[in-house]
Amino acid sequence: MPVVTDLDAVPLTPVYTIVITEDDQASVDGQSVEKLHGQDAREAALADVRERAARRGHPVRVNAKEPDGSVWPLIVDYDGAVTPLEAPHPAPPAPALPAQAPAPVYSAPAGEPSLPPPTGEPVIPAPAAPVVDWMAPLPEEFREMFEQVKGADATGQLAAAAVAAQDLEDALDDAFGPVHPYTVNVLAVRAYLNLRMGHWAMAMALYLQAAERRHQQQAPREETLRLARQGHFCWKHLAKPSPKYPGAYDPATAIQWTAEVLRVLRTVGAEEVIVVTTEKWAAELPSAAAS
Structure with a gap:
């Protein structure tokens, strides 16, 4: 062929x-x-x-x-x-700066799991200022789809909200590409919805992907690190049993994802304490998975 x-x-x-x-x-x-x-x-x-x-x-x-x-x-x-290919894919050109005013941030309800504020110094220097507006609202033609996501979430229909978010992400990917702020922001919403449904491995994968895409586009660093920490949060509960989230524990899946978690944490410049702790827990995983 x-x-x-x-x-x-x-x-x-x-x-x-x-x-x-x-x-x-x-x-x-x-x-x-x-x-x-x-x-x-x-x-x-x-x-x-x-x-x-x-x-x-x-x-x-x-x-x-x-x-x-x-x-x-x-x-x-x-x-x-x-x-x-003999070399990595070329980086796409940065999208033009949208002309819209900032929009309200889609935030998690109070009480949802999250990691503590960052500790330690970044492993790598902060990237240059972003070239796109990561707080810009969605274009008018996509706002109805986003309202469907929010509406399903507000009524506790998390599975429906996740499906609607996937449809919205696909539409934004087709229109703007996978690394555009519109697309990546909805990817992060999907990660959050999967975490709330207890889909720990899927939430971890989506959080890590969103963090890496933001890093590639030199998005504001604080939110990029928060998403990477959330991916690590999911991995941690796959790797270590927790009375608070007993259904999350899945050491075999944690083993499969260890290399990817560490790669993304290092790529985005997560705090050294998180990387070192992950390596320590990972070293204990083979015996835990075999027991």
């Missing part, structure tokens, strides 16, 4: 993220991929991405993360062609 030869013709966004775990499970952009009979995780993930390419009508870019932490940049076409 021919590979893609005109790499410059492939749009810079979206860049889908495939994660393959040691137990042969796969996810695409934080969503689990169901394997068909006879498929392994890589085949199932690539089939999922091929469908996305078919819907868009052109090849798409992919970062495939292996269980050992290695990342392979690929281009995947809807006909099944997979083209490995």
Whole structure:
């Protein structure tokens, strides 16, 4: 099957993220991929991405993360062609600054779990000032969809709110790309909704993805670190039993995600105390998972 030869013709966004775990499970952009009979995780993930390419009508870019932490940049076409790249995908140009006034922040109800304020000094210097307005309201044509998310949340219909948020994120991804502030902010809302539903692994994956995308776009650092800490918060309760969240404990899943959690924490410059503590808990995980 021919590979893609005109790499410059492939749009810079979206860049889908495939994660393959040691137990042969796969996810695409934080969503689990169901394997068909006879498929392994890589085949199932690539089939999922091929469908996305078919819907868009052109090849798409992919970062495939292996269980050992290695990342392979690929281009995947809807006909099944997979083209490995010798270098990472080029960064997309920064979106133009929206002209809207700041909008109210979508905030969690009181009493929801969160990590304490940051401690220690950042591992890396703070990035330059953001080039886009991360507080800008959604364009008018998307606000009704966002009201559906908020309405379902307000009435306790968290599953419906999560579905509506996924639909909104997909629409924003199609219109602006996966790293635009509009899209990433809704991705963070999805993470928050999954955490409230007790979907700890999914919430962790979405929080980490949102934090990394914000970091790539030099978004305001405080919120980027908060999202990374929330991803770590989810991992911590997968890794260690807690009387407050007894249903979260899943050391096998924590083991699968340890390398990714540490990679994102280091990438965004999380506090050294969080990284060191994660490494310490991770070292205790194999025996915990076997017991």
